[in-house]
Amino acid sequence: MKMVVNSLRKSDVKELVNNFCTVFRELCLKLGVEKPKEGRRALFEDIALYIIDGVPLVFEYKGFKYPTLMAVTLGGLGSTNYVIVDLGAVKHLLNGADVMAPGIIEVSEFQAGDVVSAWSPDRKTALVVGKALMDSKEVLTVKKGRAVKSIHYAGDKVWKTCLEVLRRIK
Secondary structure, rough: OOOOOOOOOHHHHHHHHHHHHOHHHHHHHHHOOHHHHHHEEEEOOOEEEEEOEEEEEEEEEEOOOEEEEHHHHHHOOOOEEEEEOOOHHHHHOOOOOOOOOEEEEEOOOOOOOOOEEEEEOOOOEEEEEEEEOOOHHHHHOOOOOEEEEEEEEOHHHHHHHHHHHHHHHH
16 A cells, blocks of 8 residues: 655644644644644555654544654653653563553653653653553552553554655655
């Protein structure tokens, strides 16, 4: 199946960014996209990926817009709610596993249902974007069970689509 990349109207870009930045304010501030100049949408299979000012910022999954790992990594630790995992968890997360509470060594403050990124132990690379299945206080006390449902991970279809889009628009 082929990828289709279209430019978006300024009004559509502004609306997308305003809605997204209401939820992910810190990420948008760190990336400097709160006043976008241009935007594109890439469609590939069931993925809608939005590229704002050259950054693959948002992907749509089941009607909800999530930040891409590339955007989260560029924004840095703290640009979204986060967990930091131990070295033993990294391999599993890169294969699409959910983030398990025993593998988490540090958390920011978040509630169940919030979007959370999982970071490598060196705090330099985001590995997963997902939804919290428990709040941050519970994660550190229960030490068992799934803490974050993986939605997007390094190496998945969204990741590969981001790389392909960046290659095409350069």
